[in-house]
Structure formats: structure tokens, C-alpha cells
Amino acid sequence: MYNFNFHSPNSIEEAINIYNSSEEPKFLAGGMTLLASMKQRLIAPSDIIDLRNIKDLSEVSSKENHITIGSLCTHSEISNNVIIKNKIKNLAKLANGIGDPAVRKMGTIGGSIANSDPAADWPAAILALKANIKTNNRIILNRDLFTGMFETSLEENEIITSIEIQVPDFFDYIKFPNPASRYAIVGIAIAKYDNNVIVTVSGASHKPFIADSLSESLSKNFSSKIPLKTISLDELNEDIHASAEYRAHLIDVLTKKIINNN
Amino acid sequence: MHEISIKITINEKIYDRSILPNTLLIDFLREELGLTGTHVGCDTSQCGACMVLHNNAAIKACSILVAQLNNQEITTIEHLQKDDKLHPMQNAFRNNHGLQCGFCTPGMIMSAISLINENNSPTEEEIRKHLEGNLCRCTGYQNIVKSIEEGAKDMREKG
Known part of the structure; x- marks a missing residue:
């Protein structure tokens, strides 16, 4: 170094x-x-x-049907947090599936989001949920944040201070992890608010994205009878770990798995 | 680049040092203080051979700067033994032959203690899941898991 x-x-x-x-x-x-x-x-x-000596960035709070997670909360703190476990328990589960226990003690939600790794877990969840990213000088809508591989709409000198999430009726995230790195080969997040369902995908492309057809289908009928192979293979990564076709298949399989576990 | 002054407590001993900002905790422990019980395995935050305790939880000393730990405390494997008596977890690893070559053992023991600090009676499955961040290249996991089960019991009994 x-x-x-x-x-x-x-x-x-x-x-x-x-x-x-x-x-x-x-x-x-x-x-x-x-x-x-x-x-x-x-x-x-x-x-x-x-940034770790800056006060007030490591708190979790809730107000009405929103929770606010400080950007410097570690994955470990989030997975053990009572408010998060009560309000969106699968968000705590997601946090508990990142890296390994020692990594979770150090790694933070804000760091992960700002890094915008296309195979990270938080970005898919943040994109599926109704979430706003608060920084030192503005509020960024989740859909405007992730602009590309390791790229966000954050200014270089901008710091995420917290993430505000509207509590959904249903949320889950599962991933098919690379057996060595544990990063998602494909990860699927599903958030449901009334009859509005959003399905997002991580690991499969250069950035997390919303699977439009799947979201539309589940919004109409929240069942595992989903349309298959709706994601264009041109959009998906192809590497030594998985072909684009394999990733497309995993997207369908994991989506159905979440619905069936529900 | 300027050296920075840091104050760090390691194994209950306070060190006031001037260090280069890019000093990793693992290098500080091994090279500066001669505490070579904490091992360097992969040096990429995968294997867990370098685990030390920070606020009673295991972290990887290869992936943290000493500068990030100013005014904080670290415990290494050297400080587990008290009054010439092995820590119950160390003893359990000895009783159950929880090692083959022994290289990963310090990290395994620190990781195991960290687990018991959070959950004092883990199931076998919980132990195996917890060891996700520790690699044993001899693949000696059966006895490591057995050791942790016994170590957990002894730690519970000895409070």
C-alpha cells in the first residue's frame, strides 16, 4: 500500500x-x-x-412507517438492531449474509452503497424498497443513485449521512453466492407496498437494476407463476463464474424461491 | 507523508507511538511489537488467520489501519492465557486436537471466542456458519467444531 x-x-x-x-x-x-x-x-x-469519529452517523431510528439507518452503521449492527428486526426483518437477514462475521463488524451500509459494487447486496435492496439516500447537502431518490459499475450520482465530496426507508408490506432478498467470494452471482430483492411490487437484481449486470416484467407480473398477481426469461441476455454479465443464460435462469429461480418461501 | 501519533492499548498495555499512516494493524503487531501469534495467511481478508479482538468481537488485523484504532483496545492470542493457565477455548482446542498444522489456529480461537461472546451456546450449524471467515487449509474442520463446542461449554461454566 x-x-x-x-x-x-x-x-x-x-x-x-x-x-x-x-x-x-x-x-x-x-x-x-x-x-x-x-x-x-x-x-x-x-x-x-x-469518517468513523463523526457523531450521529451510526444511529437507527423509526418514525411512523419509516426507518432511518445511519450511513456508518455496520452490517453487524444492522443485523442485530431491534428496530430493523421488528420493522423489516429480512433487511437484518440481508445484513447478516454479507461477507463473514469479521467483515460485518467493520463494513458499513453507507460505504457499500457509495461503492456501488454491482454484486453487492445493499444496492439491490435499496433500489427495491421505497428509499431515499440522505447526504450532507441533499436527498437522492434511490433510482437516481446507482449510475454504473462502481459509479453513483454522488458528488466526489459528498457524504451519505443516512438511508430512509418506507416500511414495506413484504420484503426479502436472497442471493446465489459465488462459493469463494460470497458475492452475488445473482441476488434478487422483492419489495411490496400494497399492490405495487418491485423486483431488483444484483450481481447480474454492470449495476443493480429493476426487472420490469417481473415487477409488473407480481404487482398483478403475487404468485410464483411468473413470466420466464424476461431479461434480455445482452443486459447480463458473462464471465468465468456464470454465462448470461445461467444468470437469466437464476433470476427466475430466485424470484420464485422468494415467493414460495413467503 | 507525515507520521502520526497514535495511542493504542494492546493486551492491556498502552502504546504511544509515531507511525506511518499506512501501517496495518497486523504489521504493527508482528513487526513493531513482536506479537507474532497473530498470523498472516492470505493478507486479503479471506482466511481469518489474523483475527484479533476489538470490543470483544473478532476483526481481521490485515484489513484495518492502526490509525483507525486511535484510543482503542485490541486483544491478541498472546493475552488469552491467564496465570499460566490456558483460556478454556485454547484448552478445548488442545483436548480435541482442533488443529493439524496449526497455522489457522490463533484466528480460529479468536473467532470462536468472538462467537461465544455473542452467543454462549451455539449449535453446530451456528458454529459452522460463523467459521465462514476462517479457512483451515488442512481442512481440519471436524475437530475445530468439536473444540468450539467444548470451549463454549467451558466458557459458560467458568462464566
């Missing part, structure tokens, strides 16, 4: 000031992707700005 200047600001304002006056800075949350990338010299920031 190349060297860098290290900062641990106590406030968002301070963090942004440091960012603006540094050459090639990076914000650090849990570091579960950033540090690994720096060790491999895929990235060499001039300055690392550790």
Missing part, C-alpha cells in the same frame, strides 16, 4: 474541508473494499479521511 496523509475529522464540515483541500482524497468508512483496493495498489489516495 502506498502511503497517504491520514485525517480523522469530528464533523461532516471538517471532513469536507479536508477533502476540498487535498489532492486525491478518499473517504474511509469501514474500509472493507477501500483498504483491500489500496493494498493491491489499484488505488493510491493522497489523503484518507476516516
Whole structure:
């Protein structure tokens, strides 16, 4: 790992000031992707700005039918949080399926979302649920956040502060993990609000996406009789782990599995 | 790049040091302090040989900077033994031959203690699921799981 200047600001304002006056800075949350990338010299920031000393970013709260999750909550904290377990229990289950226990102790929801790994678990869930991403200066609608592979609509010096989610009538997420990395070869999230169902897919393309036909079909009839092979193979990744066709099949299989488990 | 001052408590001993910001915890433990019980296996956050305890939970020392741990506490495998007596989990690994080559053992033991701190009577399935972040290249998992079952029982009994 190349060297860098290290900062641990106590406030968002301070963090942004440091960012603006540094050459090639990076914000650090849990570091579960950033540090690994720096060790491999895929990235060499001039300055690392550790966000973990900033207060109030690690809280979970609920108000009426919404929950708010602070961006620095770790996957482990989310999986054990009573509010989340009561309101959207499968969100706690999702958190408990990321990486391994030691990774979950460090990795954060905000870090994962800002990183926008196409095979990560949180982005699919955030996209399926009615969710807003709050940053230090605005609110971003979930559908406007994930713009590409490791790309988001966040400005470089913008920090996610929390994620606000409307509690759904039903939510679940399951993945078919790569046996070595545990990243999703395909992951499916389904969120239902009244008769409005959204199905999202992670791992299968360059970014998480909404499966329109599946969403439409499940909105009309929430049963496992879904239309098959609705996703164009051109949209899907093809690599040593799985062909596009295999991923398309997994999308149908996992969607049905969620409905049948319901 | 400037060195930074940090204060970190390791095994109940406070260290005030000036370090380069890119110092990983694992290198600090092994190279600076000579605490070589914590091992480097994959160095990519997969194998868990480098696990140490932070707030009673196992984390991977290869994937955290010392700078992130300013004013915090870490416990390593060297600090489990008290008054010349092995920790119950260490003892359980010895009784059940919970190791083959022994390279992954420090990480396995720290991981097991972390599990028991959260759940003091895990089922076999819970133990196996918890070990997702620890690799044994000798594939000696049967006895590792047996060891953790016994270690959990002893930790419960000894409070």
C-alpha cells in the first residue's frame, strides 16, 4: 500500500474541508473494499479521511412507517438492531449474509452503497424498497443513485449521512453466492407496498437494476407463476463464474424461491 | 507523508507511538511489537488467520489501519492465557486436537471466542456458519467444531 496523509475529522464540515483541500482524497468508512483496493495498489489516495469519529452517523431510528439507518452503521449492527428486526426483518437477514462475521463488524451500509459494487447486496435492496439516500447537502431518490459499475450520482465530496426507508408490506432478498467470494452471482430483492411490487437484481449486470416484467407480473398477481426469461441476455454479465443464460435462469429461480418461501 | 501519533492499548498495555499512516494493524503487531501469534495467511481478508479482538468481537488485523484504532483496545492470542493457565477455548482446542498444522489456529480461537461472546451456546450449524471467515487449509474442520463446542461449554461454566 502506498502511503497517504491520514485525517480523522469530528464533523461532516471538517471532513469536507479536508477533502476540498487535498489532492486525491478518499473517504474511509469501514474500509472493507477501500483498504483491500489500496493494498493491491489499484488505488493510491493522497489523503484518507476516516469518517468513523463523526457523531450521529451510526444511529437507527423509526418514525411512523419509516426507518432511518445511519450511513456508518455496520452490517453487524444492522443485523442485530431491534428496530430493523421488528420493522423489516429480512433487511437484518440481508445484513447478516454479507461477507463473514469479521467483515460485518467493520463494513458499513453507507460505504457499500457509495461503492456501488454491482454484486453487492445493499444496492439491490435499496433500489427495491421505497428509499431515499440522505447526504450532507441533499436527498437522492434511490433510482437516481446507482449510475454504473462502481459509479453513483454522488458528488466526489459528498457524504451519505443516512438511508430512509418506507416500511414495506413484504420484503426479502436472497442471493446465489459465488462459493469463494460470497458475492452475488445473482441476488434478487422483492419489495411490496400494497399492490405495487418491485423486483431488483444484483450481481447480474454492470449495476443493480429493476426487472420490469417481473415487477409488473407480481404487482398483478403475487404468485410464483411468473413470466420466464424476461431479461434480455445482452443486459447480463458473462464471465468465468456464470454465462448470461445461467444468470437469466437464476433470476427466475430466485424470484420464485422468494415467493414460495413467503 | 507525515507520521502520526497514535495511542493504542494492546493486551492491556498502552502504546504511544509515531507511525506511518499506512501501517496495518497486523504489521504493527508482528513487526513493531513482536506479537507474532497473530498470523498472516492470505493478507486479503479471506482466511481469518489474523483475527484479533476489538470490543470483544473478532476483526481481521490485515484489513484495518492502526490509525483507525486511535484510543482503542485490541486483544491478541498472546493475552488469552491467564496465570499460566490456558483460556478454556485454547484448552478445548488442545483436548480435541482442533488443529493439524496449526497455522489457522490463533484466528480460529479468536473467532470462536468472538462467537461465544455473542452467543454462549451455539449449535453446530451456528458454529459452522460463523467459521465462514476462517479457512483451515488442512481442512481440519471436524475437530475445530468439536473444540468450539467444548470451549463454549467451558466458557459458560467458568462464566
